[in-house]
Amino acid sequence: MSELLTCQNLSKRFGSKYALSDVSLTLGRGQIIGLLGPNGSGKTTLIKLINGLLVPTEGWLTVNGLTPGVETKRQIAYLPERTYLNRWMKVRDILKFFSTFYDNFNTGRALQMLDDLGIDPQESLKTMSKGTKEKVQLILVMSRDVELYILDEPIGGVDPAARDYILRTILSNYNPNSSILLSTHLIADIENVLDDVIFLQDGQISLHATVDEIRAREGKSVDELFREVFRC
Amino acid sequence: MSWNLTNDRPIYLQIVERIQMAIVSGAYQPGDKLPSVRELAAKASVNPNTMQKALSELETGGLVYTQRTSGRFITEDRELIASTRRRLAREEFHTFVRQMKGLGYTPEDIAQLTRQLLEEGMKIDE
């Protein structure tokens, strides 16, 4: 399956409100794609749909040609915006958890990254700062060898040095078979790293182009264009 | 090499320029082996596909070539490097002259000012 993600006329309604309307897009492999839009634009809804945490109201989507389910979950590594780990676990326990439930989890890589960022595997999540917890969650996701990585605000709560480390990690983990879908507000920091950019506005795609196309056409950065398009 | 990439122009074009500069100035010697696309991309903090596009451009221009199994190399065609250097110098020069004319300098003024400033510059360096 050459296309990693396909959405066709995808819509999701909550009550009377459409969080996503008629979204169609295709994502290929070996790409880093930015999903950009203000709060309430439908980013989280789209991400949940891809992860199988929500079911479409209209339209359909497939990951690797399969409807979201057990098989797609095996091939997707998801970093949500929130802390989703058990507070009472130690980092070491969580590594065990991930390697138990995911056959594509690379414990060695995780330990290396924890070491790089100075995080002790014996530490318990309870005593960690929010920033450290976020780093741990990111490391867990990036230590999986999957085809689709979905990162929801991966660099938001992290200090600039760790931010650089995270971007470098994303780039060095790059492989032509996998893609990364990044949702963030901090566009300026990650623009150079993106292939494609998708602007989501009121549940619809208002733009889907490469970073260089946007810069060539508009003569400005994606960040600047975003601020213009989504000016309050 | 510092990758000071500005954010209002296509990234791949800027990369092409930076690498051209490096080749032309001798930072990359003819025949040098380039790091892999991923390494270069990581160093420059850009998307590997963008880096790939830039390298393809350079290949089309002939400054870089790929040897199927060994990787990418800087061309050994010194004539091409020299002519690229001349071309870039001319472009810089044209930009400079345009700017100076915008300030109201005539070609003679420009030549005189250039000579004067270069002499002064050399004295300070000594």
Next chain:
Amino acid sequence: MLGKLILFDLKASSRVLAPLHAALLLCTLAGRLFLAANLEETVPSLFLGLIFLFYFLLLFATVAITALFFIYWFYKNLFTDEGYLMHTLPAPAWMHIASKTIGMVIWHIIDTIVVGACMLILLFAFSPFADAFPALLRYVSAYLAYALDLQEWGMIALSVLLFLLSIVVHGMSAFLCIAVGQLFNRHRVLAAFIAYIVLSVIVSFASAFFLLAVGYDTMATDVYVTSSYLSELVSSLVLSILYFAGTNYLVSRKLNLE
């Protein structure tokens, strides 16, 4: 995968339930020694009363917490932030439900055994009981032999099955209500409670209606017992399946994580 989930649930639940049961056993043994040494006569009765009170509170707490833990855990692990982790695991919704149900049953069995053992340990401190125990044992084994002989093992098996099923059906009704509660964006727990009340009412009415419709009258004692056991069995089974199906549907198609 189901096995892995069950292990995970047992590990999580043991963190709370194991120390509790261990404490209960220890206190029971301590109490047993206390009684054996006839210390109760040397201690002021107010103090004695407090000790008994403490013990029964511990006993009550152990049983109550065991009964309620998995309901709390079902909510916390699957419908709070942790749900983002659990529901993106490569496991179908029914497996999560089954895993927690099984964990709940296992801990109920452990709890029953431990509490039963504690009761026995304490009862042994009283000589009438200790003296009568061999006779009691003989009576029970005689009954068992009689029952097994008469192939009334059916009754014994039925009782055990009924016991397990009652755990399942009550637990699953709570799970279903939690699944209903999570449909709402606010006051999810309150909604679950209300759903539980509504469900209880519905089930009561339905079973009363069903009994009337079947034209149930009192029959001869042993037939009555068997058939009421059987009907209990059947209704528990049917309800469990319905609850499971309902919960599975809600969790796989109507998941509403915040």
